[in-house]
Amino acid sequence: MVALRTEITEIVTGLAMLGFRDLDEALRVRPMSVVNLETEHYERLTDARASGSHDREFETAWENGHIFARADDGLRGRPPWSIEWKGPHKPPGYEQVPADLRIDHVYLVSCKYGSSILHNVSPSHLFDRALAEKRVERGSDWFVSTAPSAYQELYTACLVDTGLDRDYRALPALAADLETSDRKRLKAALPKRGRLPDKSQQLYEQFSMAVATASADRWRSSLRTAREREAMLWRLLRLQAAPYFVLGATTSGEPLRYRVGTPWDFRNRFELKSFDAWPESAGQPMVRWRAAVLDRDLARDVDNDAAVGDELCVIEGHVEIRWTHGRFSGAPEAKVHLDTHPHRVPGYFPLT
């Protein structure tokens, strides 16, 4: 149930801010003050609650909303005037604050459960344009532009392995000329998942490394100045002009509660010392990234008595570069992961 879990976590988080004794009371009362919340949603929630299928999510979401309502950084115990639920709609436009709830028209709350993904964008948007401007470049396959020869070799080997090179309905000789229908045929002929045949597998590994290396190079060369690297980090971390809150859970179910500060908040306390990106040898093309950030608050302590070195925080993550829908299928995409625990990321401020 894709939508159900999202619905539960988002709505229950909101309900928990309204001051009811517990979730079951809230579900009984069915407050209609939550914008966009209809009877059908309450019915689904009540059913899910009764079935016991999402106990963990109910509990965490309720606790998250409850704590936000009382947190010094949050509502500080003030009863909210209005709670707006964004609902299942995907907002038009670009780079909105990823908010699922809005409290009193001001407090934006994003509910994020079991995902370490920061972005899922086209590779050129990340590596060439640093997530800055949204401009689609059609007709340019990232794999062709970053690793043309390795891509071509892999493609040729896959044609041979699948026997499609001898098919009378010939596929194009050049990987760059693949059409959608060609991709479908090739994908269907390849093993569903797991390793490719020996020769192809070896070429796939070389291809992965070539793509990763070229991607990391292009990323680094698009970030020449300290200014650009800083802006890159802000966008990676989704720092926005206005602060917002993330209430959710890690992939292992541990609760997450933090405020995402603005670039201004970031600069007040932190200073980006370095931003690195480098290719990694993995099954699929992967680029790792790491930012070293100076925490001035801690640095001040160092002047007094703390140990030197503690004042540097490290933020780490990685980018998967992959076909969206399996080998040779769909345009390549770049999935950006955050590997550092969010509560230890400079610019994210855990709720206390």
Place this chain on the structure above:
DNA sequence: CTCCCTGTTTATTCTCGAAA
């Protein structure tokens, strides 16, 4: 021929899940 409208296709992004 150009411009505008409209329906269709495709790329991109978001979401989540499952196998290894």
Place this chain on the structure above:
DNA sequence: TTTCGAGAATAAACAGGGAG
């Protein structure tokens, strides 16, 4: 945990027709 896959939503691009 890492690697890989897929459905759905949406916006951009495309294609074709018809009016001016």
